[in-house]
Amino acid sequence: MTxxxxxxxxxxxxxxxxxxxxxxxxxxxxxxxxxxxxxxxSKWMQVRTLSDNYIGWIDPKQQRSLKEGQVQQLQNNLVVTGPAVYHSIEREDSGETLYLTAGSRIPAPDTNNRFKIGDTTYRFTREPQLAAVGNFARHINEYARFYLNAPYLWGGKSIFGIDCSGFTQMVFRMLNIEILRDACQQAEQGSVVNFLQEIKPGDLAFFDNDEGRITHVGIILDSQHIIHASGKVRIDVIDDQGIYNTETGRHTHKLRIIKRFKN
Structure with a gap:
């Protein structure tokens, strides 16, 4: 079967x-x-994403079919949009405008800021901000803070609503690192950092519940601070016990493990 x-x-x-x-x-x-x-x-399509093997159902009207060769070409020339509230593009065949969120995937645009997906040509209406390639340590703080105060939304992956693992996945995507979707999946990746005193900015901290299941993840900014999505994307104190919320005066998440994805 094809x-x-x-x-x-x-x-x-x-x-x-x-x-x-x-x-x-x-x-x-x-x-x-x-x-x-x-x-x-008739009204639904079950799909598996190519970037992280995530399975779910979508409305067929919210996608377009591609041939295998077109998919391969797109994957080979992929770039990602960087941290901006939105990127404006125009379909050349219809003149319609689309607004893209940070972390969207596009083929590398040409010198006229055009790119093609399938048989459709798009053009950026202004100079695009593309994600950084290389220099993880330089950009991790800036890219993580881009999402500050974004509201928490289960399943969300944009500045208008994001969950804890969607936040880490999107920040890492814009730094050219693909990680899996859920916190428990991300916790199986990377290399272990044994002590909080040994962290580097950009290490991921994972937190478990009373049953020992990984339920939360955040990005460590330094040995005392973590940025994570909990109610909103916020910066809190982290110590050997976990995340300490200075507003409530208590620990909110219990630290389980720290992982490094970029040496």
């Missing part, structure tokens, strides 16, 4: 647990996110 592929061609598209508009949103596809089509129904 494998079918598609790409998200909107700013955001919800990825749901079941084939229903009432179903839980597990995550979001961003513009340029490619996927394999697993099952097609």
């Amino acid at each position: 494998t079918e592929f598609g790409v998200c061609d909107l700013a955001l598209a919800p990825l749901r647990a079941e084939a229903s508009d009432k179903s839980e949103i597990l995550s979001f596809l961003l513009f340029g996110d490619c996927f394999e089509i697993l099952e097609t129904r």
Whole structure:
């Protein structure tokens, strides 16, 4: 059987647990996110994302089909939009304007700021801000702080709503590092940092619940501070016990493990 592929061609598209508009949103596809089509129904499509193998249901009207060769070409020439509230692009065939969020995937634009996905050509309406390639230590603080005060949203991956692992995934994506979607999955990646005193900016700290299950993740800024999505993206104190909220005067998350993804 021939494998079918598609790409998200909107700013955001919800990825749901079941084939229903009432179903839980597990995550979001961003513009340029490619996927394999697993099952097609009259109003729904089950997909598996190519970047992190995440499975869910989307509305077929929020994507366009791609041939395998087109997907491969897109993946080979991929760049990611950097930290900006939005990036404005225009479809040359219709003149319609789209607004992309940080972390969207596009082929590298040409000197006229044009790029093509499938058979459609797009043009940035102003000079795009593209993600940094290299120099992780220089940009991690800036890129993480871009999301400060973004409201917490289960499954969210944008400045208008984001969850803890969506936050870490998007910041790392803009630094050219692909990590998995959920906190428990991310905790299986990277290399262990044994002590808080040995951290480097950009290490990920993971936190567990009373049953020992990883339920939260944040980005360590320095040996005393962490940025994470809890109610909103915020900066809190971190110590050997976990995250300490100075507003409430108590620890809110219990530290389990610290992982490093970039040496």
